[in-house]
Amino acid sequence: MFIHKIDNDLSLKLVDLGDAPRIFELTDNSRDHLKEWLPWLDYTTELKDTEDFIKAGRGNYAEGKTLNAAILYNGEIVGIGGFNNINPANKTAYIGYWLGQDYQGKGIMTRVAHALTDYALTELKLNKVEIRAAVGNAKSRSIPERLGYVEEGTIRRAELLYGQYVDHVVYGMLAEEWQGK
Template sequence: MQEQLNFQIDHNIHLELTHHTHAEGLFRSVDENRDHISKFLSWVDHMKTVEDTRNYIKTCTQLFNEGKEVSFVIIYAGKIAGRVGLHHINNLDKNAAIGYWLTEEAIGKGIIINSCKKLINYGFDVLGLNRIEIKVATQNFKSQAVPEKLNFVKEGILRQAAIMNNDFLDLILYSALKKEWVNK
């Protein structure tokens, strides 16, 4: 079943459920964009080898099987260009959080916006979620554009809610409710 959960976004973009076959390509995308994506994502420092990536994917698979996460590799023009997923799925309270990253060359092509739209629809319509959140560092202006373009509500600032390079970062909390979602 796991290999069948894929989404075609357009002729250049499709999402594939994170799978062990992605390990080498995913590691290569991270490694070639290490400086770019490590500015706001602390896990990048832990991805030093393909084996580290394989272990990470095993965790993703386990979380998927437990119903706690559904995460995808983003394929753009036949190449791994990033990831997007619903994380911290809480079936009791019907909420989850979206996380995403892109390689530097893939930015500005509408990839994340369109991938998030598909994922949000999946979360609301298939998983039965009522609330989806996106948290973004206050310094990460490019990433803030995503929830704003998706018409998420800016709820406030989570003070010192993340740590990056031994510094605490403030995060902006955005959310969308199923009844508000108009970007289908």
Template sequence: MFSYTIDNDLELQLIHPTFAPKIHRLVSAQREYLSQWLLWPPHCTKEEHFSAFIEQSLHDYATQKSMVCSIFYQGEFVGNISFNSVSFSLKKAEIGYWLSQEKQGLGIMSRAVNAMLEIAFVKMELAVVTIAAATENRNSRRVAERLGFHLQGTLPHCENFNGRLVDHAIYSIKRDDWLNASQ
């Protein structure tokens, strides 16, 4: 099973069927918070929903379409980060993520996204990585900006959160820019 140790406190692990109960517990406890910026929490109410998601995610990983990892902070499951899509022909990927409300502000997501950039640019030899964040989601946007992503523009009406239409800020970072900033 793929795992990536970021530091003594933080590790990414390829999503695994045994994680379904952990994900279900965290999402159940923070459904209202997570539903501000994610479409799926109101609809994923049973452990079986997460088991099905994990099964599909592992299939997509095997076919190199995506890669979903769980984030563990000090041994505790705290969220997920993923390449929502990967295109080897275009040499690009899109990162998506979510984090427990209680673990915000500890630098967890910035370190996790930076680890995913290393995987994308060094191990997978991709050329560009993008992040799409709701324009009002300042925390998510700050992660992208802190890591050197460039705002490419805004796309209107990208998601509908129960009648609330959300615009997306689209960020990207190129391999050479990330490598130069990492040195």
């Protein structure tokens, strides 16, 4: 079981089926807020959808392909953070995250992204971590920028988001760059 303490009030833990009711409740209560930048909200309409997400994620974690972790803030699940993809052959990982709307502005996600970056580059011994965010998603883009990630470029029409394509900005952090921070 993956459990990673970040600091006194923040930690990550591998999601399990027992977390499904809280994660679905958080998703449902933050639906309008999250829908602006996340395309999966229309496919998460009942508890079973969250349970299916957790089951798939646990299977992928067992195969070393992903890591979906619950973000625990003062012991309460407030979002999800982890690696949407881990590529052992290329020694890369792609961080993804979302946070319930009531927990924004507390520095939670910056600390989570820092911890995930450090875990990937020091514990997993990967060479590179990427964070991708829609060009217009200023809050999400500010996280890798605060952490010193390098803006590597823009992928045009990277994601279909509710009938419209959005471009993604790609941020990267190399292991040797992280060691110097």
